[in-house]
Amino acid sequence: MTSTFLRKSYLYGFLLVIAFIHIFLLGYNTTIVSGLDTGFLLSRIHGINDALLQHNSLNNLYSFADFSNVGSAIQNFYPNKFLLFFSIPYLLTHNFILSYYTGLVVLTFIGLIIGYHTMLSFCGKKRQVH
Numbered sequence: 743m744t745s746t747f748l749r750k751s752y753l754y755g756f757l758l759v760i761a762f763i764h765i766f767l768l769g770y771n772t773t774i775v776s777g778l779d780t781g782f783l784l785s786r787i788h789g790i791n792d793a794l795l796q797h798n799s800l801n802n803l804y805s806f807a808d809f810s811n812v813g814s815a816i817q818n819f820y821p822n823k824f825l826l827f828f829s830i831p832y833l834l835t836h837n838f839i840l841s842y843y844t845g846l847v848v849l850t851f852i853g854l855i856i857g858y859h860t861m862l863s864f865c866g867k868k869r870q871v872h
Contacts, residue, residue: 757858761850769843783825784838790822790829 768775793799828845835841 753858754855757854758847758851761847761854764850765843765847768846769839774839774842783828784842786825787828787832787838787841790825791832794829794833 774780825845827848828841831844832838832841
């Protein structure tokens, strides 16, 4: 049991290092790699941070209730729950760039874990994945 735990911890540690290196290569010049919706995401991070500081419910933020709540189930997951990965580091550091890249590292790490276990389920043999 301890050898399985050590193997998984080494694997997850390796995936975390890969995620960190991947995002570090994107952000080593201290700027945000921006897409078309980066301004929207940063304003939502700031809005969620304000809601957390005022002890509001994250399930029904006023800024996401538009179009008479049409599509509110989609908006509840994205950007509401998705941006918690970025908002919690911002709550701790009050630095948009650091919180943005910390959220990207966490999401990349989760994606690598999901990809690894998906490949294990498809292959069935652990030797093919490694």
